[in-house]
Amino acid sequence: AQSVTQLGSHVSVSEGALVLLRCNYSSSVPPYLFWYVQYPNQGLQLLLKYTSAATLVKGINGFEAEFKKSETSFHLTKPSAHMSDAAEYFCAVTINNNDMRFGAGTRLTVKP
Amino acid sequence: NAGVTQTPKFQVLKTGQSMTLQCAQDMNHNSMYWYRQDPGMGLRLIYYSASEGTTDKGEVPNGYNVSRLNKREFSLRLESAAPSQTSVYFCASAPRGRGGTGELFFGEGSRLTVL
Numbered sequence: 001a002q003s004v005t006q007l008g009s010h011v012s013v014s015e016g017a018l019v020l021l022r023c024n025y026s027s028s029v030p031p032y033l034f035w036y037v038q039y040p041n042q043g044l045q046l047l048l049k050y051t052s053a054a055t056l057v058k059g060i061n062g063f064e065a066e067f068k069k070s071e072t073s074f075h076l077t078k079p080s081a082h083m084s085d086a087a088e089y090f091c092a093v094t095i096n097n098n099d100m101r102f103g104a105g106t107r108l109t110v111k112p
Numbered sequence: 113n114a115g116v117t118q119t120p121k122f123q124v125l126k127t128g129q130s131m132t133l134q135c136a137q138d139m140n141h142n143s144m145y146w147y148r149q150d151p152g153m154g155l156r157l158i159y160y161s162a163s164e165g166t167t168d169k170g171e172v173p174n175g176y177n178v179s180r181l182n183k184r185e186f187s188l189r190l191e192s193a194a195p196s197q198t199s200v201y202f203c204a205s206a207p208r209g210r211g212g213t214g215e216l217f218f219g220e221g222s223r224l225t226v227l
Contacts, residue, residue, distance in 0.1 A: 009152065034215065043116070043202055043218030044155070090154060099170065100216060102147075102154035 004033075004074075004091045006103035014111045019063075019078040021106045023091030026072065033074045034092040034100070035065055044090060050074060061085070086110045114138050118203050118219035125193045125226045133188040133222050135203030143206040144186035145170075145216065146178060148199040155202065161186055193226045200224075 007022040025031055032051050036044040048059025055067045061084075065076045074091060091103040116137045125131055137144065142163050147155040157170030161180040175197060177189045186205075190197055200223050204216040 041220070043204075043220045044216070045218070046215040049215060099157055099160070101171075102156075104152050104154045 003101050004093050004103040006089075006091050006106050008106055009104065010107045010109065012109040012111060013081045015083055016080050019076070019081045019085065019108065021076040021089050021091075021108065023065075023074045023076065023103060024072050025074060025091075025093050027093060032094040033065075033067065034094075035059065035063070035074075035076050036090045036092060036102075038088045038090065038105075040087075047076070047089070081108075081110045083110050083112065116203055116205055116217055116219035118201075118222050120222060121220065122223050123225070125190075125224065127194060127226060129193050130189065130191050131193065131224075132190075133201055133203070133224075134185070135187065135219060136185045137203075137205040137217070138184065139205060139207070139217065140183070141205035141207050141217070142183070144180065145204040145206070146176075146186070146188045147202045147204065148172065149202060149221070150199050158188065158201075190224075193224075195226045198224060198226045 004025045034049045035047040037047050038044045047063050048057045050057050050067045058064045063078045065074050067074050088105045088107045090105050092100050094100050119134045145160045146158040149155050156172045158176050159178040161167045164183045167178050179187045200221045202221050203219045206216050
């Protein structure tokens with residue numbers, strides 16, 4: 001079955017430092033992969049998605065993710081963290097056309 | 113730009129009580145979904161509706177029922193609430209008949225506590 005694993009339930013970085021949030025997927029077929037962000041007391045909103053067009057995907061707010069088939073990974077990065085990036089981030093994969101499976105989430109804290 | 117609207121935002125129930133969570137979207141989307149979010153478990157799909165008039169079970173459907181009232185509205189009902197159903201519930205919608213490569217659009221969530 002297709003699923004995603006997010007490594008690290010909490011990540012803390014200093015403002016201006018690199019953000020790296022890890023996601024590995026398992027899939028028997030080429031997957032569609034997503035990163036969503038959830039700010040406190042809000043629903044999830046899409047950061048970026050991979051749909052096989054390009055392996056390096058750029059999203060909103062300066063985030064990007066690279067699809068690496070050999071490593072079955074889809075890690076999320078941002079060169080320089082901002083205080084406003086503090087949120088919970090979810091990696092997701094489509095199981096079939098009507099199901100999207102989410103990872104457990106990674107809470108990002110940004111220190112001043 | 114309302115998007116996906118859920119009501120109520122907060123609810124406290126006693127064990128055995130029933131309630132319905134309402135969801136409406138104004139984006140003319142075909143597909144609608146109900147998820148629950150629990151700490152350390154991400155979001156898990158309860159039920160979904162690929163199109164008006166159809167509903168299907170997701171990963172954790174036990175204890176819930178749904179109704180796709182029309183294209184805009186998709187409700188989730190707890191017939192006899194249990195403490196294990198304490199959670200944050202999210203409604204979502206997607207543009208096409210199949211989720212596929214499309215993103216999900218989420219409501220702001222409904223926080224339910226069952227005592």
